[in-house]
Amino acid sequence: MTASTGREEKSEFVRPSSIAESVHEQIYERIMSLKIPPGARITIDGLARELNVSQTPVREALTRLERESLVRKEHLIGYSASPQLTRKEFDNLYKFRLMLEPESARQACLKLTPETLARIESAAADMEKGEPPVDRNSRYSRFARADAHFHDEILKVADNEIVRQAMSDQHVHLHIFRLMFHSRVTQDALEEHERLLTAFRTGNADAAYQAMHDHICLSRDRLVEAFG
Ligand SMILES: [Zn+2]
CATH class of the missing domain: 1.20.120.530 (GntR ligand-binding domain-like)
Structure with missing residues (x-):
């Protein structure tokens, strides 16, 4: 978990600069475009395989997306995409x-x-x-x-x-x-x-x-x- 300044946030959506950034960006896009539909289960090893990366950046990305309220984590169940707004x-x-x-x-x-x-x-x-x-x-x-x-x-x-x-x-x-x-x-x-x-x-x-x-x-x- 890294604290980021406004300047870093800005470069983040323009040019993902590392594997962690790029993995976060790819999962973020899938959630925003509903390719991962609201409510769908998200598994760490499934995403790691799909994006061809290790589990670490996927785990980091999901932690960050959870802070942005785009995914939810439930004890013993794991991650899912947040439901759509009512x-x-x-x-x-x-x-x-x-x-x-x-x-x-x-x-x-x-x-x-x-x-x-x-x-x-x-x-x-x-x-x-x-x-x-x-x-x-x-x-x-x-x-x-x-x-x-x-x-x-x-x-x-x-x-x-x-x-x-x-x-x-x-x-x-x-x-x-x-x-x-x-x-x-x-x-x-x-x-x-x-x-x-x-x-x-x-x-x-x-x-x-x-x-x-x-x-x-x-x-x-x-x-x-x-x-x-
Ligand atoms: Zn506006």
Whole structure:
């Protein structure tokens, strides 16, 4: 288990740098793309064979995924992929975001410096990148993490660690992105982020509040389709 700084997290979704990173990334993609379906059993030796690695990096990856709430470990039974969000959990997560994130965007806007604005801009730019030959699943699962990183950068600038921790404990982005693959989800989100960045660049705190509020509502409306 390694503590990681923001900078390491960033390089992690761009370029897995070691076997452990790469194994984590591959299992993460399978869970996000539902190749490992919600609730499915996950065996350490099965995954080690499939990925052609020893059990150690698989065990490490599962420990980390358990912290991200994407897998569960049950005594004497072992690991399984976490169940999908229920409709009620989904609704509650979005209510929770709406309580915290628009106001945090306003606070962040009031506290921005050229340096912190540059960090937010760079997190936004990361979302449009991705290694050239990545397949759709892997692009999507990286997008989920990059979106989490972008929102977290804003919470960092807002400078309320209690709010930031409450958001990060929910792993909101990983769970909502796991609900559905949808190419519009990524394109629309980028356009909404751009509106937020415009508010930050012009120092318009009310516009930042509104842009974040609208982004969260639109994200909810896109993803609610996953429930049919
Ligand atoms: Zn977003």
